[in-house]
Amino acid sequence: MAMERLVVIGGDAAGMSAASQARRLKGPDELEIVAFERGHFSSFSACGIPYWVGGDVPERDDLIARTPAEHRERGIALRMRTQVTEIDVAGGRVRSRDLESGAESWTGFDKLVIATGARPVRPPLPGVDAPGVHGVQTLDDGQALLDTLARTNGRRAVVMGAGYIGVEMAEAMLKRGYEVTVLNRGEQPMATLDPDMGRLVHAAMDSMGITTVNGAGVTKILTGGDGRVRAVATENAEYPADVVILGVGVEPETTLARAAGLPLGAYDGLLTDLAMRVRGYENIWAGGDCVEVLDLVSGRERHIALGTHANKHGQIIGTNAGGGYATFPGVVGTAVSKVCDLEIARTGLREKDARAVGLQYVTATIESTSSAGYYPDASRMTVKMLAERRTGRLLGVQIVGREGAAKRVDIAAVALTAGMTVEQMTTLDLGYAPPFSPVWDPVLVAARKATTAVREAGSR
């Protein structure tokens, strides 16, 4: 019998986790593993780029979890700078092009993993390709931005977008000494939060010296006589800029999958089953930023590009492709971020998410501290909790605060996964000691208030 071959498209978190886990379960005498990566790097932390640009992380290579050579030492034939250009599902093969030589070839597969990731949304604006305008998705992007910063000695940075990438890049540019303006199309920064919580982020960014302009629809990027960016224009104003950073989100990179006729969802992400197999296919798996995931709270598919999901997907795919068994039940939508010393966290549904799926809810918002109020440097945080009307089931939590705020969202993430009610949460046995929490943890205080809100909303 010929040896089986596993082909992996995409050499980053999901793809290489899958390859590595399959290799752990099956040795090179049982399974051949071939992986294709079009870029220059494998297994790097895109989430770390803002901290590299900002100077917290000294070296680009610090962000590389495993080099191509290390993967090859583990028996994975990783072909760098090689782009897969076609998936022939019926023929069980992929076509690839060596981006250095231009040579094309076909590679047959018994099992296929699609981990093509996401691509940054690059708005089709005049000037978006001008020198000085930078995305921050790949290490090459990060290096290009750092090169620009070193070369131009600028003073003013405009960040387009006020989501995670936007606010993290605002921090990075602030740390590099720039005057930072964040242009935000929405009504508040951090649209992944409800507007009332986003306002807290806005106020905190103001106090850090980051200017946030809400309702700012960019119309074009203006260039100077040297062809370089000089300003960003909205309908109402012009914002001078020596450098512009695109932080307007990503979308699934599923061009290949679409051409191959594989099933895509409402966000253009691949649809999979619980074993991360592409729906309807026995021997094709997909994971990471190119798939949609089930939101366990809303019961809907969502697209969430996050390294932590990509790694889990890869682990599960590799287990299954390697002959084991593992499933990915879904997500609850947890995300944490920070801007300087401001911590931001969310899990579950926002108010508008709940409304969109027909859930009625009550909300409770409380202020508390990360440690006992009398403990030195106890820092304030605001916790907002959503609970389903009548049942009291936890629907979501948002937290904005300082040190010790963000990771408290994990309490809610587990409670959401377990389907707890907010009343059940009021008696959770959470860690208490004065340096770590008030005697009622802020999450418990929110749960108590939400419990009261559920009761007051009545049983109609």
Added chain:
Amino acid sequence: MAMERLVVIGGDAAGMSAASQARRLKGPDELEIVAFERGHFSSFSACGIPYWVGGDVPERDDLIARTPAEHRERGIALRMRTQVTEIDVAGGRVRSRDLESGAESWTGFDKLVIATGARPVRPPLPGVDAPGVHGVQTLDDGQALLDTLARTNGRRAVVMGAGYIGVEMAEAMLKRGYEVTVLNRGEQPMATLDPDMGRLVHAAMDSMGITTVNGAGVTKILTGGDGRVRAVATENAEYPADVVILGVGVEPETTLARAAGLPLGAYDGLLTDLAMRVRGYENIWAGGDCVEVLDLVSGRERHIALGTHANKHGQIIGTNAGGGYATFPGVVGTAVSKVCDLEIARTGLREKDARAVGLQYVTATIESTSSAGYYPDASRMTVKMLAERRTGRLLGVQIVGREGAAKRVDIAAVALTAGMTVEQMTTLDLGYAPPFSPVWDPVLVAARKATTAVREAGSR
């Protein structure tokens, strides 16, 4: 109809939370509330005393959540320095003595709350009452210790006991410039952890300059010519001491309850039902450090003296006594602490707890970091996880590390409450961003390893 009277014995966390919550539900025209406290203070944070002694918390009064006057303003007749000396259950009355005047009187009750707390274990050692030997349970204790420190200008402190109070007081005395020796009867400090995790605490304390002597059974406390403490003797050695701190734990203060014939458990704590009523009694509740609580993991009653439980009990008792409805389902045994920058956390069962109740288990211990490995100041932590053999149900987690380690135990506390398996935990959607976590949170890494251990232990 005469107005109902609620009598509360004990003016600290459980008692005054109960009184306050009952008052919220029923006004002074519906319910009379009388509370007795034998000490000088109401509603104070005993857990905060080490931080007051160590200087982190500047003033004694910072530890007082609510003064007697504040309680009285809220319509609670709080009688300070008044000790209840007898509960006449059949007669529905309590006898009390005014500790200032010596006057005794009876007070009738329709509803009774017993919140008599715990008393520090004071070993019956020669010299234990000598000047310079201090407990740290009450604010008076803390003040007496601070007075001693101010007066004696000593250099060497011996702390008896290496549990939470012991290690926190070791930190406090170190901060005050003392040479600190911790005498520990057990084989490792922090007996609430397994010995292998306790060893990590021991090593960290060594590196801070705190000397820990294990297997040190104290035989007597030696005094000098002035009658003051001068050393602590074990069977093997003498440890010079200018001040000695008793940190050897507490036991339920249930002298009154025992005399009244109320049901006590194996640890001499009052036994209650889910509504925190003393078992078998319709109109008597008990909560806080004087009760035993159901451990949801082992199915056994335990005695755990912790302010966070006392506050929850009080809240629940007050709700029920005030005509509402609330229950306390039990605990999972979560506790967090720190010694200087070392964070210590546990929840669920230790190995010996599991064995004691007939549970077979596997363990997994991993090392990871609190933030992405490349993020500046990523601090190491060790996570140990216990899972039931065969079912893979989570049984317990212990964490020893630096900043960001301890409160991660909350993830496990919620998972224990929900009855999750370690395999279910591997896909928990926990907050990830480089400043807050590696792409696999340390708890997930431990869950993965525990899952493998469960699988390898087989299905026999």
